Amino acid sequence: KAGVTQTPRYLIKTRGQQVTLSCSPISGHRSVSWYQQTPGQGLQFLFEYFSETQRNKGNFPGRFSGRQFSNSRSEMNVSTLELGDSALYLCASSWTASNEKLFFGSGTQLSVL
Amino acid sequence: SQQGEEDPQALSIQEGENATMNCSYKTSINNLQWYRQNSGRGLVHLILIRSNEREKHSGRLRVTLDTSKKSSSLLITASRAADTASYFCAGNTDKLIFGTGTRLQVFP
Numbered sequence: 138k139a140g141v142t143q144t145p146r147y148l149i150k151t152r153g154q155q156v157t158l159s160c161s162p163i164s165g166h167r168s169v170s171w172y173q174q175t176p177g178q179g180l181q182f183l184f185e186y187f188s189e190t191q192r193n194k195g196n197f198p199g200r201f202s203g204r205q206f207s208n209s210r211s212e213m214n215v216s217t218l219e220l221g222d223s224a225l226y227l228c229a230s231s232w233t234a235s236n237e238k239l240f241f242g243s244g245t246q247l248s249v250l
Numbered sequence: 251s252q253q254g255e256e257d258p259q260a261l262s263i264q265e266g267e268n269a270t271m272n273c274s275y276k277t278s279i280n281n282l283q284w285y286r287q288n289s290g291r292g293l294v295h296l297i298l299i300r301s302n303e304r305e306k307h308s309g310r311l312r313v314t315l316d317t318s319k320k321s322s323s324l325l326i327t328a329s330r331a332a333d334t335a336s337y338f339c340a341g342n343t344d345k346l347i348f349g350t351g352t353r354l355q356v357f358p
Contacts, residue, residue, distance in 0.1 A: 141292070170346070180338065180348035193345045227292060236346050237281065241292035 139163070141242035143228050149248045155216040158245045162209050162230030168192075169211040170239065171203060174225040183226075186211055187234040215247075223249045254341055254349035262355045269326040271352040273339030274319075280342050282315055282322050287336045287351075296324075296337075329356045 142161040150156050162169050171183040182195040186205035203213040209230070215222055225246050229239035254275035263269055275282070281300045285293040299306045299315045299322070306313045312325040322339055334356045339349040 172348070179350045182345055182347060185345055195345075229293075235280075236342050236344075237298060238283070238295045239285075239293070239346065241285075241294070243292045 141228060141230050141240050143226075143242035143245050145245060146243065147246045147248075149250060150218050151250050152218055152220060154218050155214065156218060156247060157212055157214050158226055158228075158247075160211045160213075160228030160230075160242060162211070162228075163240055166230035166232055166240070167209055168231045168234050168236070169205055169209065170229045170231075170236070171211070171213050172227045172229070173197075174227055174244070175223075180227070183213065185234075185236075192234060218249045220249050223247060254339060254347065256337075256339060256349040256352045258352060259350070260353040260355070262357065263329055264357050265329060265331055267329055267356075269329050269333070269354055269356070271324045271337055271339075271354070273322045273324070273349050275322075275339070275341040275347070275349070276320065277341065277343055277347075279317075282313075283340045283342060283346065284311075284313060284322075284324050285338045285340060285348075287338065289335075293338065326354075329354075331356050331358045 144159045168187045170185040173181045185193040189205045200216045205211045225244045227244045229241045257272045283298045284296045287293045310327045315322045336351045338351045340346040
């Protein structure tokens with residue numbers, strides 16, 4: 138069974154641009170969560186989707202948005218990129234909305250220049 | 251910030267020794283989980299302990315939970331070089347909130 142797939146693996150953007158990251162969960166998983174990881178702030182929760190509905194949202198500005206499609210695939214979008222958005226963005230999926238065991242993708246490393 | 255804290259931030263030991271990592275969290279939780287991350291890649295789930303449990307074992311892993319102190323510890327026995335990684339605790343309320351992590355280095 139394929140794991141969680143995140144694309145692209147690496148991304149370089151400039152300030153002011155926007156970016157869309159993609160996540161394909163494990164087949165059958167209906168919950169997808171997104172995290173931002175930086176050396177200074179560690180792992181910060183962005184948002185969680187279950188069956189196309191956003192269940193939870195972290196403390197990030199409105200420039201960060203996401204969605205989940207009917208096949209459980211998820212995308213997150215960051216508009217008007219800032220230097221501080223440079224980070225590893227991790228997607229995780231699980232069977233249910235209980236978050237009892239998350240399966241993580243390898244992440245998208247975003248660099249904002 | 252809701253983020254938990256882990257201690258120590260970094261730990262270096264020799265193969266065969268035991269490694270103990272501690273985690274403190276801030277809010278009431280349903281369960282606490284430990285994850286491992288190799289070199290900035292994705293995290294891998296190691297073990298889950300529920301709020302009504304005090305201790306749990308899985309292979310070379312032993313986890314304890316003290317809800318009155320809002321703390322947990324992860325013990326890895328007989329460490330191997332392949333255990334070198336960062337370890338994170340995560341408290342589960344209605345979402346997973348991760349701690350700051352412990353970087354473990356195991357020398358052959």
